[in-house]
Amino acid sequence: MLTLTCPCCGVTAxxxxxxxGGEAHLTRYGPGxxxxxxxxxxxxxxxxxxxxxxxxxxxxxxxxxxxxxxxTVTLELFGAYPAQTTRPPQALQDTITAKRPGWxxxxxx
Amino acid sequence: xxxxxxxxxxxxxHITQAPAQGMITLxxxxxxxxxxxxxxxxxxxxxxxxGQANCVEDRGIAWMSPDExxxxxxxxxxxxxxxxxRATLGDAHALAVDVSDAxxxxxxxxxxxxxxxxKLAPVDxxxxxxxxxxxxxxxxxxxxxxxWMRDARTFQIVCFRSHAQYVHDLLxxxxxxxxxxxxxxx
Numbered sequence: 001m002l003t004l005t006c007p008c009c010g011v012t013a014x015x016x017x018x019x020x021g022g023e024a025h026l027t028r029y030g031p032g033x034x035x036x037x038x039x040x041x042x043x044x045x046x047x048x049x050x051x052x053x054x055x056x057x058x059x060x061x062x063x064x065x066x067x068x069x070x071x072t073v074t075l076e077l078f079g080a081y082p083a084q085t086t087r088p089p090q091a092l093q094d095t096i097t098a099k100r101p102g103w104x105x106x107x108x109x
Numbered sequence: 110x111x112x113x114x115x116x117x118x119x120x121x122x123h124i125t126q127a128p129a130q131g132m133i134t135l136x137x138x139x140x141x142x143x144x145x146x147x148x149x150x151x152x153x154x155x156x157x158x159x160g161q162a163n164c165v166e167d168r169g170i171a172w173m174s175p176d177e178x179x180x181x182x183x184x185x186x187x188x189x190x191x192x193x194x195r196a197t198l199g200d201a202h203a204l205a206v207d208v209s210d211a212x213x214x215x216x217x218x219x220x221x222x223x224x225x226x227x228k229l230a231p232v233d234x235x236x237x238x239x240x241x242x243x244x245x246x247x248x249x250x251x252x253x254x255x256x257w258m259r260d261a262r263t264f265q266i267v268c269f270r271s272h273a274q275y276v277h278d279l280l281x282x283x284x285x286x287x288x289x290x291x292x293x294x295x
Contacts, residue, residue, distance in 0.1 A: 008175050009246075010160055014231045017247055060248040062174035 008064035021055035051103040119286035122219035131187035133180040137203025147197040151190040162244035162257045213273035215266040228283040
């Protein structure tokens with residue numbers, strides 16, 4: 001079980017107080033995009049063994065969305081950061097690099 | 110030491126539905142003076158910090174989220190207080206609405222009150238981790254709820270009125286006679 005800390009309200013709780021919102025940092029292709037882009041947005045997801053970035057919502061708490069970096073193998077949490085970003089903060093990427101040298105995820109690191 | 114038997118029905122804590130409590134949801138930018146003044150002007154207590162609640166009897170302010178406060182006031186003054194808040198807010202982009210009848214409040218009192226809550230919520234309720242002054246929105250079993258401590262042995266719980274019966278039954282079950290684990294009291 002994951003223990004998450006919400007960066008919006010500072011509360012630390014286990015995952016049942018939150019709701020998983022799927023992969024983070026998707027680019028939303030809509031009208032005007034070509035079929036390959038739209039298919040990728042709709043269906044193609046990372047399924048990593050190791051470092052992963054996800055969206056979570058503090059559904060029973062403050063109700064806010066945020067993003068989380070974690071390891072899918074050990075369930076270790078590397079950190080949480082605001083939803084209003086299109087890439088993980090550099091400090092968090094450095095933290096992950098220190099713990100998982102050579103990691104990469106999608107087009108990051 | 111067990112306190113079982115000292116509460117009605119032999120329950121390990123005393124559970125009561127609190128009388129009607131005036132509650133106003135105030136949403137907006139909490140850093141602006143208009144929103145702060147609207148809340149403090151009605152509740153007559155200081156603005157709480159993040160995750161805290163300042164309550165005096167049936168008046169108070171609870172921090173619900175980065176853009177939401179729950180303002181408590183006597184039930185019969187809610188209407189006047191909402192008008193007062195709207196006047197204070199003026200043109201500020203904010204919302205003040207009476208939610209008193211949408212909510213139910215419960216009191217859980219007794220030495221084992223922490224234990225009753227700890228059985229139902231994913232919250233660290235150790236005596237040094239959750240203390241009076243803190244305010245926590247979370248879930249009780251399957252429904253959303255929020256609680257804070259009125260004093261060292263009394264919790265006040267707020268939930269949706271449509272969940273009131275469920276929450277009452279939950280609390281009674283968690284406080285069933287003979288169910289004390291004495292995890293926090295030793």
